[in-house]
Amino acid sequence: MAGGDPEMFEKVKPIFDQIGGNIFYLGGIGTGQVIKMCNNIVLAANTVALAEAFATGVKAGLNPQTILDIFKVSTANSKALDLFGENIVNGTYEQVIFACSHMQKDVDLFMGLTNELKVPALLSTITHQLFNSAMKKGYGPQDMSVVAAIVEELADQKISSAKE
Incomplete structure (x- = not known):
């Protein structure tokens, strides 16, 4: 995901190809940052x-591991589930895939962009509040999956408690 001068992009594209597989030219300077913010708000909201x-499932009596197993083979499956599902089920957030502070920064930037562009961001606003908490x-x-600990506190329900 890159933005900038198109001629310069074509010049350095072979280097990008060596670094990663999916290379997208998005337009002028700053467009790469915009897509990163948009992508990360989807990840953050999905994790929330x-x-x-x-x-909710655990509070209703379901086993968290069973929930995870079902989500993995149903329409609830997602990259967020693949990355963070085990962390959420086990209540373990020390093995960092993406730091909460980094996600909060990206969510902050996204919220600034939505304010600047006057785009309503209802779900993103709640996501922003949870990451700020x-x-x-x-x-x-x-x-970043530690945001589940905030949800647990608000729900008065530990997710990992039903696993024992």
């Missing part, structure tokens, strides 16, 4: 939705 679904609790260095 997973945490809510796990907390995680930062206030000192969860910044942990994996």
